[in-house]
Amino acid sequence: MSTTTVDTHVTPSSRNSARDRITAMFLGSEPLRGYTLLSPTLVVMAIGIIIPFAILLTMSFWTQVAFEFDTTPSLNNYAKALEHPVYETLLLRSIMISGACSIATVLLSYPMAYYVAFHVKRYKMLWIILMTLPFWTSYLLRVFAWKVILGFNGVINSGLKSVGIIEQPMEFLLYSPTAVVITLAHAWAAFAILPIYVSLEKIDRSLLEAATDLGDGPVARFFRITLPLSLPGIIAATLIIFIPTVGDYVTPALLGGPDGIMMANMIQAMFGKVNDWPMGAALSVGMMVTVAVFAVTFMFVSRKATEQIG
Numbered sequence: 001m002s003t004t005t006v007d008t009h010v011t012p013s014s015r016n017s018a019r020d021r022i023t024a025m026f027l028g029s030e031p032l033r034g035y036t037l038l039s040p041t042l043v044v045m046a047i048g049i050i051i052p053f054a055i056l057l058t059m060s061f062w063t064q065v066a067f068e069f070d071t072t073p074s075l076n077n078y079a080k081a082l083e084h085p086v087y088e089t090l091l092l093r094s095i096m097i098s099g100a101c102s103i104a105t106v107l108l109s110y111p112m113a114y115y116v117a118f119h120v121k122r123y124k125m126l127w128i129i130l131m132t133l134p135f136w137t138s139y140l141l142r143v144f145a146w147k148v149i150l151g152f153n154g155v156i157n158s159g160l161k162s163v164g165i166i167e168q169p170m171e172f173l174l175y176s177p178t179a180v181v182i183t184l185a186h187a188w189a190a191f192a193i194l195p196i197y198v199s200l201e202k203i204d205r206s207l208l209e210a211a212t213d214l215g216d217g218p219v220a221r222f223f224r225i226t227l228p229l230s231l232p233g234i235i236a237a238t239l240i241i242f243i244p245t246v247g248d249y250v251t252p253a254l255l256g257g258p259d260g261i262m263m264a265n266m267i268q269a270m271f272g273k274v275n276d277w278p279m280g281a282a283l284s285v286g287m288m289v290t291v292a293v294f295a296v297t298f299m300f301v302s303r304k305a306t307e308q309i310g
Contacts, residue, residue, distance in 0.1 A: 060281035069278065077282035087266070087283065091290060094262040097177050097184075098246035102238045104185040109192035109237065114226075117200035128197065135190040143254050146183040150174040150255070175257025183255055184245050192237035199233025200226070228306075235302045239295055246291055263287050 035042070060077055063070040081087045116127045135142075149155045150173040157169040172178050203226060211221045249264035256262070263283065270280030 056281045057285055059278050060285050062278040062281075064276045064278050067275070077279050078286065080279065081282055081286055087263075090261065090263040090266050091287065093177070094246050094264070094287075095290070095294065097180055097252075097260070097262060098242050098248075100177075100181045101184040101188070101245050102241040104181055105188050105192045105241045106196070106234055106237055108185055109189050110196055110230075110234070113193050113197035113200055113233075117197055117203075128194070131193055132190040135187070139187060140250065142187055143183055143251055146179070146186065147174065147255055150179050150182070174255065175260065177256065177260045179255040179257075180251050180260045180262075183251050184248060187251070188241050188245060191240050195236040195240065196230065196233040199230045199236075203229045231302070231306050235299070235306075239298070242298075243291060243295060247287065 059069075061073045061075070063072070063074055063076060112131055116124055116131070120127050147154075151157070152169040152171070152174065154174070156173060157166070160166045161169070207225050207229075208221055211225055216224060246262075247264045249262065249268050252260050252262045252265050253268075256265075264287075267280050267283050267287070270276050270283060274280075
């Protein structure tokens with residue numbers, strides 16, 4: 001009986017050939033090169049976003065039993081979130097406050113971005129840095145500063161009382177949704193200035209000159225050309241402000257009072273004092289889905305409006 005021996009030795013030429021094929025495939029595929037360059041970012045996103053979200057989503061189907069988890073999949077947490085009106089009220093309040101904050105921030109940021117884009121001829125970057133300089137300080141310090149400004153004996157109430165405009169402090173300034181909107185609008189203004197400024201800076205100035213030659217005044221020129229062409233920056237700024245502020249819990253906790261508490265404060269309580277992590281996870285997932293629906297709808301409507309204007 002004879003035995004056959006299979007030669008499994010890999011020659012250097014075969015290794016080089018395999019390496020050459022891989023190299024050729026890599027060089028010939030632009031998407032593969034792109035994913036390779038993005039691989040560190042994708043790894044960070046997987047570790048920092050995808051995996052935690054998967055854990056959060058999985059936990060939302062569990063049940064808290066004393067200090068332990070019942071890992072049997074269940075929709076009880078989502079049913080509770082839909083049944084109790086307090087969760088719906090907090091979610092709607094969060095969306096309303098964040099929407100008001102987004103509008104206020106854009107209205108506050110647009111004139112500053114417009115001035116730098118159209119009226120500053122030199123050192124534009126220095127102007128941008130100076131406008132964002134106050135936002136380099138701690139977010140918490142700015143919140144406490146607004147607490148002092150809006151307080152019953154704060155700068156605004158004291159100033160108005162000293163000139164005789166009011167006799168009693170205006171109570172709606174502090175511990176109210178108004179205080180939350182004002183503080184968030186100031187805290188996020190820098191993030192709205194930059195995209196609006198970039199959008200305004202990209203406008204072709206010859207279009208404005210042509211409109212002037214056709215008889216348009218400054219107001220008509222602004223509404224017919226400048227504002228429509230700056231809509232991408234406005235849309236980007238609105239989303240940049242709306243998405244994170246709807247989940248803010250520091251400002252409502254310090255300045256909101258009973259009427260300014262938002263959904264994020266309830267979620268924080270579920271993971272803290274209440275010790276019901278699965279319910280907190282369910283509220284978090286529901287809030288993320290709701291915000292995503294609002295954001296996608298806003299982008300769709302804004303794109304249609306931009307196309308019609310264009």
